[in-house]
Amino acid sequence: MKKLLTAAVLSAALATPALADTTKVGFIYIGPVGDFGWTAGHDRARQELQEHFGDAVETSIVENVDYGADAERVMTQMALSGTDMIFAASFGYGPDVNAVAGRFPDVAFQHATGYIQEHDNISLFDARFYEGRAVLGHIAGKMTETNTIGYIASYPIPAVVSGINSAYLHAKAVNPDVNFRIIWTYSWFDPALEADAAETLIEQGADVIMQHTDSTAAVRVAEDAGVMAFGQASDMTEFGPNAHLSAIVDRWAPYYISRVQALKDGTWEAQNSWMGFAEGIIEMAPWNDRIPAELQEEADGLIAAISAEEYHPFTGPINRQDGTAWLADGEVADDGALATMDFFVEGITAEFPN
Template sequence: MLRRTLLATAAAAAMATTAFGAEHAEKTKVGFIYVGPIGDGGWTYEHNKGRLAVEEEFGDAVETVYQESVPEGADAERAITQMALSGADLIFTTSFGYMDPTIAVAEKFPDVKFEHATGYKRADNVSTYSARFYEGRAIQGHIAGKMTETNKIGYIASFPIPEVIRGINSAYLHAKKVNPDVEFSIVWAYTWFDPAKEADAARALIENGADVILQHTDSTAPQAAAQEAGGIITFGQASDMSEFAPLPRVSSIIDDWAPYYIARTRAVMDGTWESTDTWDGIGPGMVGIGEISDAVPEDVKAEALAMKDAIASGEYHPFTGPINKQDGSVWLAEGEVADDGTLLGMDFYVEGLTGEIPN
């Protein structure tokens, strides 16, 4: 009798171990490499919200891991490699400078799926994805052009890559359209996330007369600097940054990565994942426009929301001619719409912007 009991106990233990092993083996491991801290209040904060949405969607069927504040370059390749070695099935690398490291690691791990944000290099196991941030910049430019009193708008730019240049051009075109006297001053911060440097850039622009500050950097430091100065208008970048509403932050561009992350994780889980390139905007919901605060006049708010709807429906494209390049040469004729190829490789300013794009 004792022998039977021991055998039964052993069999039950073996079955439990087997069940645990099967459950563990079936769990999909999804990794995220972040360029900033998850508490940056902007870019990385929104990517991490997407990670949390994956956990909520799939529960115990997934395990997510992340590494934050990973510098672009050699450090990124080491971090991505370590994540692949840890057993990740899918890895999202969430900054432009991770492009070459992602491709390099993907070659060594052909069975791991990789997703790179904002880049353009793909492979059989590497997809690319980004959002049409320039659509949101058009709306910000409209509001900025209408609300500036000094006619001086400051722009804190990160790195001189097409994504950032597109945003500057889009904001400027739409500010200029409603206010021919507007001038843009651009400060290149050469960082995605450095609160001290971002705050210094904002202060310098304000001291030079800018009463509107736009940013393509990831922290809320420019918002805080503007709040301290008083009488300055800002816009949230990548995240709502609504803690600074109704002033200085009057609206924002919000990056919503959650649906994409859920869809791509599901594709790995059900075996349908393929290398793709995704570039979505306001229409599909990857780019959101944060609530426009009461600090914005009602007529300007109505115009901004109408533009949002027109962009979302495809009725209006922010880069519609006539538009000249900075040197005065024709880029787009009357009614002509920019093609995605040119936008993805944009390396020029439009007419009216001053200064040169750094190398």
């Protein structure tokens, strides 16, 4: 990685910006801004960015953009129209960002959750979602009465896989009898498919539903079925006041603001940033009152320990699913291993997808 963004840099960037010519910033989204999940979180950050800079920044968005030709077309049009910085807010835009960035070296590209960086005008940024999944797993392991937790997963990419593994490890640590059932949707946003997955998991005995998909469908199904659920990327309490225990809430605004400020100052350069609790990029939605006070305190303590780097969610001993050793006792996974994770940990019985 070229350079990691620190909490201090993020904090400094939130100072009142100096007056400058209007900077045009474009955003390309995989889903609708009204998904109440991933895309909604990014657009909240865009609105905070706009409010922070006022007339010194002009933002634009294009939502529901598929990977491939559509993404290239949209980003090319943005670049040709004089856009100074483009945020591509989905993992699958990697090849498209790199194709367009090569043709427009004077445009600054920011790719969320990406890993392909072929040009000097591309920055990659991501959140340590596995930190939040550890907290959710801890709560789920103690709250489940059936010992079965359902997990609706999108694509088998490292960010999703590490989240499943983190949640499982921390649920298992507090409940040795826990079992994870996993359904892959191969989609980020498909309310009907997510609802079907939630219903299937509940039929299989799950009384807690987790998701790494973006709609509120699973929370709604959980509410109707009288089981518990965690939202995704945003606080989804209003869609399941009884079911919704909490959620990882994405807070991209500090990063967005810092990057645009750097561009306006003439100091922007390509960098890789992987941020979590410590930088305030992720936080937990308010705890549901049905979570016992003692368990809420445990969750808060886990967040504090992770934030202070006193504890890492992937600390050995941890084996791979086939029983082979991965991390020795006390060994901590490095970022490279987490960024390329392509296996389940020992204890998860689901078959790893192709």
